[in-house]
Amino acid sequence: MNRFFDKILIHCLSIIAMLNIMHGNYLVLTICLSVALSGAELYLLNDGDYKEFFQYDSILDYMGVLLDIVAILICLSDKRLIIVIPVILYDIVFSRNIVGLLLSIIVYVSSAYQITSDGDVSQMNILYVGLIMLISFYLAANTKKINRLNRKCIELRDDTHIKQEQLAKQNAKLVVARDEQIHSAQLAERNRIAREIHDNVGHMLSRAILQMGALLSIYKEEPLHEQLEGVRETLDGAMNNIRSSVHDLHDESIDVRAQIETMAKPLNEKFKVDLELDIDENMNRQIKYVIIGVCKEAISNIMKYSVNSNVDIKLVWHPSMYQLVIHDYYQMSNDENGKEMRKQASKNNVLSSYISNSSGMGLEGIRNRVESVDGLVRIMDDDGFKVFVTIPIK
Structure with a gap:
């Protein structure tokens, strides 16, 4: 928005000079072309921070820079177009167009020399155009500085907001x-x-x-x-x-979370463990013993017989029941190689190994524990050893 008001001010100052140098249709045409050029540059050049010449973010920026250079070169064709230079100079300074800046100075000096030599225009008008150029240069540089400070302020505000959120999470x-x-x-x-x-x-x-x-x-x-x-x-x-x-x-004093976490610690040496525990602090004493006992038996089985890579232990507290899932598996892709590895893993899964080595006594113990609190248990071969327990809340 600052660029828009800057351009209005520069145009007003330039039109005053135009009235002393041009007349008739040529004056109207020059004013219209000057306004059109300024509007085009306002669209093409964004409000970004141009750090180096000809290193811009988009094709529109390059088009704007080239348009300024072409406009300055056109000013060489008629010495009276010296009054358009301040309008072009604003965008040249704003975009760090070094080539355009040098051309602007050359065109101004050349046109001023020709006008002075011909005696068509007073030297005061030439000096007035030079003053407008200085004002244009200052406004462009100042607007760039304001835009840069605004961006830094926004970045600082965003960073502060992010850090506040992070701090709030850490405090929580x-x-x-x-x-x-x-x-x-x-x-x-x-x-x-x-x-x-x-x-x-x-x-x-x-x-x-x-x-x-x-x-x-x-x-x-x-x-x-x-x-x-x-x-x-x-x-x-x-x-x-x-x-x-x-x-x-x-x-x-029975802390179910601490008990399960302690039992699961040895698994970290051999497996990638995903532990998700949603604990009800008012859990019934007998249910606590059942959950701890099932976890102990299942973890012991996995430690002894598993050849897989991952272990999931999840205890979910629903309004009407507790769900306990203990699953060891091998994380594999779905390509042919992964399917072959899955078949091989299924031959060596914990369930078959455990049953063959213990005659299922441990699994029977899990069933007895769960059924003692009117729960349901499913022990299955799902790419490994999986225990799924549901215990109703009474």
């Missing part, structure tokens, strides 16, 4: 990592408390119950026997409550 990851560390620490502390209660208070209560049983066998007279029986019932109740609390604390 840090928050998640912090929450996971806090959660792990809480689980570890609950496990420690449960162990302390079990090892200390539980043993003391067990000893007290045994001692009370001995006293009951010795003191059978009433009312002492009845009172001792009441104390034993109280101790039994306390023992049951502590046992229940310890079990609850221990169940809460």
